[in-house]
Amino acid sequence: MADSSAARRATISDVAREAGVSISTASVVFSGKAKVSEATRARVIAAAEELGYTGPDPMAASLRRGRSGIVAVVLEGPLRAAFLDPVTIPMMDGITDGLASLGAGVLLLRDSAEDGDAPNLTTAPVDAVVLIGCSGRTRDALEIVRTRGLPVVVIEGDAGDGIPQISLDNRDASAAVAAHVRDLGHERVATITLPLTGEAERGDVDDARLSTMTVDVTRDRLAGVRDVFPNVHAWSAGGSSIDEGLIAGRDLLADEDRRPTAIIAQSDLLAAGVIRAAEELGLRVPEDVSVCGFDGIRVDGIGDHVLTTTVQPAVEKGRAAGEQIARMLRGEPADSLHFTCRFRAGTTTAAPPA
Amino acid sequence: MADSSAARRATISDVAREAGVSISTASVVFSGKAKVSEATRARVIAAAEELGYTGPDPMAASLRRGRSGIVAVVLEGPLRAAFLDPVTIPMMDGITDGLASLGAGVLLLRDSAEDGDAPNLTTAPVDAVVLIGCSGRTRDALEIVRTRGLPVVVIEGDAGDGIPQISLDNRDASAAVAAHVRDLGHERVATITLPLTGEAERGDVDDARLSTMTVDVTRDRLAGVRDVFPNVHAWSAGGSSIDEGLIAGRDLLADEDRRPTAIIAQSDLLAAGVIRAAEELGLRVPEDVSVCGFDGIRVDGIGDHVLTTTVQPAVEKGRAAGEQIARMLRGEPADSLHFTCRFRAGTTTAAPPA
DNA sequence: TTGTAAGCGTTATCAT
DNA sequence: ATGATAACGCTTACAA
Numbered sequence: 001m002a003d004s005s006a007a008r009r010a011t012i013s014d015v016a017r018e019a020g021v022s023i024s025t026a027s028v029v030f031s032g033k034a035k036v037s038e039a040t041r042a043r044v045i046a047a048a049e050e051l052g053y054t055g056p057d058p059m060a061a062s063l064r065r066g067r068s069g070i071v072a073v074v075l076e077g078p079l080r081a082a083f084l085d086p087v088t089i090p091m092m093d094g095i096t097d098g099l100a101s102l103g104a105g106v107l108l109l110r111d112s113a114e115d116g117d118a119p120n121l122t123t124a125p126v127d128a129v130v131l132i133g134c135s136g137r138t139r140d141a142l143e144i145v146r147t148r149g150l151p152v153v154v155i156e157g158d159a160g161d162g163i164p165q166i167s168l169d170n171r172d173a174s175a176a177v178a179a180h181v182r183d184l185g186h187e188r189v190a191t192i193t194l195p196l197t198g199e200a201e202r203g204d205v206d207d208a209r210l211s212t213m214t215v216d217v218t219r220d221r222l223a224g225v226r227d228v229f230p231n232v233h234a235w236s237a238g239g240s241s242i243d244e245g246l247i248a249g250r251d252l253l254a255d256e257d258r259r260p261t262a263i264i265a266q267s268d269l270l271a272a273g274v275i276r277a278a279e280e281l282g283l284r285v286p287e288d289v290s291v292c293g294f295d296g297i298r299v300d301g302i303g304d305h306v307l308t309t310t311v312q313p314a315v316e317k318g319r320a321a322g323e324q325i326a327r328m329l330r331g332e333p334a335d336s337l338h339f340t341c342r343f344r345a346g347t348t349t350a351a352p353p354a
Numbered sequence: 355m356a357d358s359s360a361a362r363r364a365t366i367s368d369v370a371r372e373a374g375v376s377i378s379t380a381s382v383v384f385s386g387k388a389k390v391s392e393a394t395r396a397r398v399i400a401a402a403e404e405l406g407y408t409g410p411d412p413m414a415a416s417l418r419r420g421r422s423g424i425v426a427v428v429l430e431g432p433l434r435a436a437f438l439d440p441v442t443i444p445m446m447d448g449i450t451d452g453l454a455s456l457g458a459g460v461l462l463l464r465d466s467a468e469d470g471d472a473p474n475l476t477t478a479p480v481d482a483v484v485l486i487g488c489s490g491r492t493r494d495a496l497e498i499v500r501t502r503g504l505p506v507v508v509i510e511g512d513a514g515d516g517i518p519q520i521s522l523d524n525r526d527a528s529a530a531v532a533a534h535v536r537d538l539g540h541e542r543v544a545t546i547t548l549p550l551t552g553e554a555e556r557g558d559v560d561d562a563r564l565s566t567m568t569v570d571v572t573r574d575r576l577a578g579v580r581d582v583f584p585n586v587h588a589w590s591a592g593g594s595s596i597d598e599g600l601i602a603g604r605d606l607l608a609d610e611d612r613r614p615t616a617i618i619a620q621s622d623l624l625a626a627g628v629i630r631a632a633e634e635l636g637l638r639v640p641e642d643v644s645v646c647g648f649d650g651i652r653v654d655g656i657g658d659h660v661l662t663t664t665v666q667p668a669v670e671k672g673r674a675a676g677e678q679i680a681r682m683l684r685g686e687p688a689d690s691l692h693f694t695c696r697f698r699a700g701t702t703t704a705a706p707p708a
Numbered sequence: 709t710t711g712t713a714a715g716c717g718t719t720a721t722c723a724t
Numbered sequence: 725a726t727g728a729t730a731a732c733g734c735t736t737a738c739a740a
Contacts, residue, residue, distance in 0.1 A: 009503065011717055022727040027719060037725060054502045058479035059422055060717035063413045063732050068479055070424070070461065080447040083437060093434040096462075105478055107424065108450075108460045124459055125412035125422055125479060148408045149363065303657065365733055376711045381735060388736095391709065414733035417716050712739075717732105724727075 010051040019047035030056055059125075068125040071099055071325055072107045074141050076133050076198070079108065085240055086269065086297040088132075091155070091318035095130060098322020102329060104128075121145055128325045133157055133217065151328035153321045156217055164334040166321050170217055173310040173341035174224025174266070177292050180308065180345065181262045182228050186290065186352050190233040190260040191225045192248045192270050194218040200238035202247065209236070221266045221294060233260065237270055242299075245273020253281055253289065261289060261352035268293035268309055272302050275348065286350035296344060306346035313339050364405040373401035384409055413479075422479040425453055425679055426461045428495050430487050430552070433462060439594055440623065440651040442486075445509070445672035449484060452676020456683060458482075475499055482679045487511055487571065505682035507675045510571055518688040520675050524571055527664040527695035528578025528620070531646050534662065534697065535616045536582050538705050540644060544587040544614040545579045546602045546624050548572040554592035556601065563590070575620045575648060587614065591624055596653075599627020607635055607643065615643060615706035622647035622663055626656050629702065640704035650698060660700035667693050 016026035021040055028034045029044040036044075047053075062068040073095060075082035082088050096106055107126060121129065121144045128151040131138055142159060145152045154165040181189060193205065196213040213219050218236075225232050235252055237244040245265060252274075253259055265271035271293030278285050285291055285305065293299075296311025317339055324334040370380040375394055382388045383398040390398075401407075416422040427449060429436035436442050450460055461480055475483065475498045482505040485492055496513060499506045508519040535543060547559065550567040567573055572590075579586050589606055591598040599619060606628075607613055619625035625647030632639050639645055639659065647653075650665025671693055678688040 013717080023717095024719080024721095024728080025726055028726090031719080033719085035725065040726080052501065054498075055476055056719090057417075057717055058477055059413065059417045059420070060732090061477075061719075062479055063411075063417045063716085063734085064718040064720085066413075066732075068413055069477065070479070072459075078447060079450055080443055083443045083446075089434060089437045092437070093432065096433055106462045108446075108462060110450075122409055123412055123415075123423065125416050125424070144408075147406065367733080377734085378712080378736075379710055382710090385735080389709070394710080410735090411733055414716090415735075417718085417732085418734045418736085420716075710740085712737105714735105714737090716734085719730105719732090721730085722728090724725100 010048075010053040012053070012056060014051055015044060015047045015053045018051055019043040027056070062125060067127050067329075069102075069104050070107050070124075070126045071095075071102075071104045071322075072109045072121065072124055072126040072129045074109045074121070074129060074131050074138065076110075076138060078110065081239070082132075085267075086299075087295055087312065087314045090314040091132070094315040094318020094320070095322040096318075097315075098319040098324075099326060100322075102326045104325075104329075122148070126150065128152065128329055130155065130321050130325060131157060131159070133215075151325060151334075153324045153328075153334070155317060155321050158216055164324050164328075165336045166317050166324075167336065167338050168312055168317065169338065169340045170220035171224040171227070173312070173343070174221040174264075174294065175227040176224075176341075176343045177294065177308070177310050178225045178228035178232075178264055180343065181264060181290060181292065181349060184262070184290065184349060184351050186260075186262040188260045188352075189229050189262045189264060190235060190252050191222065191229075191264040192245065192252070192266060192274065193222050193234055193236045194240055194266045194270075195238060196236050202236055202238040202244065203251075205234040205236045210234075218266070225264055232264075237266075240267040240269050242269050242273040242276070245270035246277050247273070249274035249277025250280070253277055253283065259289070262349065263289065263291050265291065265293045268295045268297050268299050268307055271307055271309065271348070272299045275302050275305060286348050288353055290349040290352070292346075292349050294341075296341070302348075305348050308344065308346035308349040310341040310343045312341045364402075364407040366407070366410060368405055369398060369401045369407045372405060373397040381410070416479060421481050421683075423456075423458050424461050424478075424480045425449075425456075425458045425676075426463045426475065426478055426480040426483045428463045428475070428483060428485050428492065430464075430492055432464065435593070436486075440653075441649055441666065441668045444668040445486070448669040448672020448674070449676040450672075451669070452673040452678075453680060454676075456680045458679075458683075476502070480504065482506065482683055484509065484675050484679065485511060485513070487569075505679060505688075507678045507682075507688070509671060509675050512570055518678050518682075519690045520671050520678075521690065521692045522666055522671065523692065523694045524574035525578040525581070527666070527697070528575040528618075528648065529581040530578075530695075530697045531648065531662070531664050532579045532582035532586075532618055534699065535618060535644060535646065535703060538616075538644065538703060540614075540616040540706050542614045542706075543583050543616045543618060544589060544606050545576065545583075545618040546599065546606070546620060546628065547576050547588055547590045548594055548620045548624075549592060550590050556590055556592040556598065557605075559588040559590045564588075572620070579618055586618075591620075594621040594623050596623050596627040596630070599624035600631050601627070603628035603631025604634070607631055607637065613643070616703070617643065617645050619645065619647045622649040622651050622653050622661055625661055625663065625702070626653045629656050629659060640702050642707055644703040644706070646700075646703055648695075650695070656702075659702050662698065662700035662703040664695040664697045666695045 016023045131154045292308040328334045370377045485508045646662040
């Protein structure tokens with residue numbers, strides 16, 4: 001008798017019973033994995049409607065299939081910070097794209113291992129993982145993922161071993177920018193690096209600090225500049241933003257005597273900040289000081305300038321990552337892919353002032 | 355004999371056996387839901403290590419608990435578009451924040467119902483859903499979610515019924531901006547609206563088009579302007595971006611005779627575009643034309659101007675949504691919350707030219 | 709403190 | 725074309 005008054009959610013077996021068919025038949029109606037006569041299908045659909053059954057429970061289906069249809073994307077630091085970087089968005093878009101063939105969704109995860117009860121790699125029902133910017137804390141994430149045996153692709157980071165990674169010719173591209181600056185005749189050059197470690201600490205970079213550097217991207221882009229200007233004055237920003245560029249620019253351009261004639265920023269955002277700093281100080285770009293960046297995103301806030309920079313294929317990087325994940329999930333072998341930037345001369349660089 | 359050579363993944367029962375304890379004891383060691391003697395705990399941990407067991411399978415745990423620890427955030431249109439809107443990111447950050455107490459992750463979902471095999475509301479293992487900008491297609495999402503019986507919160511959209519929603523005083527805030535413009539003495543005023551429908555179609559808005567309007571935010575902000583300027587000339591942008599603002603601005607400011615003395619843009623991005631358009635045409639802001647926006651985000655690219663606008667509490671909105679979700683998941687009642695904007699006078703508005 | 713056992717709701721295999 | 729049945733791997737009363 002006890003006809004449970006509190007509405008328990010209908011299951012596929014309720015539907016099957018109501019429709020007078022077996023559970024497996026009902027299941028097949030929803031999955032479409034086998035032929036079902038039109039008549040029974042209709043009965044099942046009707047029964048489902050009747051009972052308010054909205055289709056297989058995703059968690060049960062996940063368990064049974066061994067797939068959740070979810071891919072984690074691990075970003076460094078808080079979301080806001082990650083998305084402040086203008087290349088993140090196109091890249092994410094690319095990832096979704098590459099994953100499309102698989103019909104997988106994207107779960108945003110932060111890399112904070114400490115974060116108590118936050119959702120993390122060890123407890124999230126994901127089929128695979130994309131790691132972005134493998135550095136410090138992210139390395140822990142990699143460890144977890146590996147022991148969990150999840151397929152993983154790393155974007156911009158050294159994963160080691162046989163882990164497919166999507167890389168960029170940071171060093172060469174950076175060197176190309178530097179070469180452009182050198183060819184213009186600059187000798188007193190400074191570079192503004194991305195953060196050296198997870199902890200953003202800005203200021204001049206000396207050898208001691210250099211040895212603490214853990215972020216690959218930072219290292220490679222700096223190395224590229226040094227390939228051309230071995231003794232370049234390096235200044236490390238606390239992040240990649242216009243504000244940080246502004247701070248760095250003010251510091252580097254303040255002292256008239258030691259003022260560089262060209263500043264090579266390791267991101268377009270930083271470069272934009274430098275341009276602002278220059279304008280603040282009444283310096284003209286590029287007549288008084290040349291400025292260039294890295295990324296090739298569209299930066300607002302630099303007026304009519306076209307930034308001299310190198311353009312990275314952000315969407316393609318993301319798509320490649322997504323595609324490799326898709327392949328691995330299909331049991332196919334995945335490759336590491338290397339992308340190259342394209343140098344773009346703009347209006348923010350010129351010969352040094354006479 | 356057949357000691358499966360292909361390494362099948364170890365399960366908790368393997369661990370239990372290896373450690374010589376019952377399955378439940380092993381389970382408890384990992385969940386910490388009950389006291390276990392230090393000795394047995396150690397044995398279990400050791401066994402797990404031995405077998406390479408990395409903790410309970412998330413899918414199995416999800417099924418058993420009835421919780422996946424994942425909350426879906428449904429955005430309108432492609433990810434890229436959604437994240438292009440500068441208020442989205444702080445809002446997402448707020449959501450993650452509000453969800454933190456729950457330890458839930460965020461699954462990004464698009465609202466495209468048609469999208470074949472893409473991951474969607476009906477098949478994703480989520481515990482709850484946040485709907486952003488409930489309009490048109492998003493309404494279908496709402497329907498699905500409701501029949502699935504998932505807790506849901508709607509941000510900026512009319513969900514009807516007893517669905518908690520996070521709202522903004524779009525109309526009043528917009529009216530306040532308009533009032534400011536009126537108080538400065540402007541009479542020839544134009545407004546640039548957000549898209550009227552999901553399909554971005556830009557251009558003058560007449561009554562016919564007005565009746566096709568489906569987006570709540572657009573409607574409310576426009577209504578606010580009309581509260582002050584009943585016959586305001588409305589021009590609908592194809593989206594909320596600087597480029598769209600530029601296009602709109604060019605069109606509105608082109609004809610010297612019909613040129614408005616003030617343009618009220620429904621977003622800061624649009625306003626930034628208008629300012630650019632004005633500068634292109636050699637018009638000074640605010641001397642020749644006043645411009646104001648909506649959102650209160652930091653816009654790059656408008657030089658030294660401080661945009662006259664109204665500031666919306668984006669992070670707070672997101673956090674509120676997250677918190678309401680958390681409450682519902684705890685079985686507590688959830689409320690609708692209403693947020694208000696704060697008017698901010700900037701340097702882009704002044705009295706009309708004499 | 710530890711063990712027993714009953715599901716959670718599916719899907720896939722194999723018969724029929 | 726349809727049905728019976730065995731997993732999937734875990735959690736949690738409840739019993740010992």
